[in-house]
Amino acid sequence: MMPPKFQLLALVLFALAMLFIENQIRKLEESRAKLERTMARFELREVEQRQNRDTVRESPVLSESDDLLIIYNRVPKTGSTSFTNIAYDLCAKNRYHVLHINTTKNNPVMSLQDQVRFVRNVTSWKEMKPGFYHGHVAYLDFSKFSVRAKPIYINVVRDPIERLVSYYYFLRFGDDYRPGLRRRKQGDKKTFDECVASGGSDCAPEKLWLQIPFFCGHSSECWNVGSHWALEQAKYNLVNEYLLVGVTEELEDFIMMLEAALPRFFRGATDLYRTGKKSHLRKTSEKKPPTKESISKLQQSDVWKMENEFYEFALEQFQFVRAHGVRERDGELFVLTQNFFYEKIYPKVN
Ligand SMILES: *[C@@H]1O[C@H](CO)[C@@H](O)[C@H](O)[C@H]1NC(C)=O
Numbered sequence: 001m002m003p004p005k006f007q008l009l010a011l012v013l014f015a016l017a018m019l020f021i022e023n024q025i026r027k028l029e030e031s032r033a034k035l036e037r038t039m040a041r042f043e044l045r046e047v048e049q050r051q052n053r054d055t056v057r058e059s060p061v062l063s064e065s066d067d068l069l070i071i072y073n074r075v076p077k078t079g080s081t082s083f084t085n086i087a088y089d090l091c092a093k094n095r096y097h098v099l100h101i102n103t104t105k106n107n108p109v110m111s112l113q114d115q116v117r118f119v120r121n122v123t124s125w126k127e128m129k130p131g132f133y134h135g136h137v138a139y140l141d142f143s144k145f146s147v148r149a150k151p152i153y154i155n156v157v158r159d160p161i162e163r164l165v166s167y168y169y170f171l172r173f174g175d176d177y178r179p180g181l182r183r184r185k186q187g188d189k190k191t192f193d194e195c196v197a198s199g200g201s202d203c204a205p206e207k208l209w210l211q212i213p214f215f216c217g218h219s220s221e222c223w224n225v226g227s228h229w230a231l232e233q234a235k236y237n238l239v240n241e242y243l244l245v246g247v248t249e250e251l252e253d254f255i256m257m258l259e260a261a262l263p264r265f266f267r268g269a270t271d272l273y274r275t276g277k278k279s280h281l282r283k284t285s286e287k288k289p290p291t292k293e294s295i296s297k298l299q300q301s302d303v304w305k306m307e308n309e310f311y312e313f314a315l316e317q318f319q320f321v322r323a324h325g326v327r328e329r330d331g332e333l334f335v336l337t338q339n340f341f342y343e344k345i346y347p348k349v350n
């Protein structure tokens with residue numbers, strides 16, 4: 001046994017040693033924390049640098065989106081002016097150009113030489129990119145002209161009888177958009193019902209044949225009233241050549257989907273449409289809804305059956321796209337955010 005004096009000394013020494021070790025551990029921990037902070041800062045800087053590199057690498061993609069062309073080959077009296085006005089209202093803020101394609105006598109079919117001129121001009125006119133072109137022209141297939149970039153086609157369709165009635169009164173009374181302008185059939189007071197009852201030409205079933213040929217395009221068969229080939233071609237183009245086709249009856253949802261898909265052009269469009277609903281609507285003056293008799297008389301024609309089939313095909317396609325793109329919450333629609341991701345990316349970097 002040690003004498004008590006030494007026992008006390010040993011205890012003191014032990015306590016001192018413990019204090020020393022504890023102090024060293026604390027110092028080590030402190031320097032580790034410092035090291036971790038430094039490493040975190042370094043990693044952050046690396047991430048930032050990588051992001052900067054990525055944006056630099058992405059810039060060709062960005063300029064590619066600035067190369068974008070949209071063609072809206074609007075069908076007359078589908079409520080298209082309301083939508084076109086949105087494009088005009090946003091073009092300064094979202095930095096793109098809007099151009100109206102004005103064909104002589106509003107002829108929707110262009111000559112072959114004009115097709116070449118138009119395609120060459122639109123695709124090479126850098127000052128007008130990104131550009132939004134709209135006009136009453138039939139679908140034109142850019143891939144036939146050996147150009148590198150094809151435009152994005154969009155459009156809006158409407159219930160065929162409602163479109164015809166609207167067009168009928170538009171020719172006679174104009175609208176509140178350009179009230180002073182003299183229209184082709186101005187002065188003719190005959191109602192749509194009277195026209196149908198007397199078998200007039202402006203309300204004949206053949207006049208329904210318009211949305212199919214507009215989507216079908218520049219082939220002769222497209223303009224043969226009642227052609228089944230034209231109907232199939234119109235459906236084919238709608239699905240394969242158009243990014244999105246809306247319906248007049250659900251224009252707000254069409255604009256919302258466009259904003260979600262093409263924010264480069266349509267950022268702010270939904271809000272603008274909602275707040276300015278009245279100012280963007282254009283009403284055909286003096287329009288009288290047709291009677292059930294007039295409607296059922298038109299519905300007996302084969303042309304109506306085909307145009308209606310095309311309209312319902314477009315409607316179903318639009319509702320399908322919408323159902324996959326939005327969710328409803330408290331009676332309001334919201335577009336979904338990105339729902340696809342990447343993983344298992346090989347080969348691993350470093
Ligand atoms: C189309 O352009 C011509 C020539 O610039 C013009 O006279 C005509 O009024 C225009 N038509 C429309 C509907 O804007």
Ligand SMILES: *[C@@H]1O[C@H](CO)[C@@H](O)[C@H](O)[C@H]1NC(C)=O
Pocket residue numbers: 120121122124125126
């Ligand atoms: C396209 O056509 C317009 C109007 O005719 C013209 O002013 C412009 O220079 C043309 N652009 C190109 C690239 O051909």
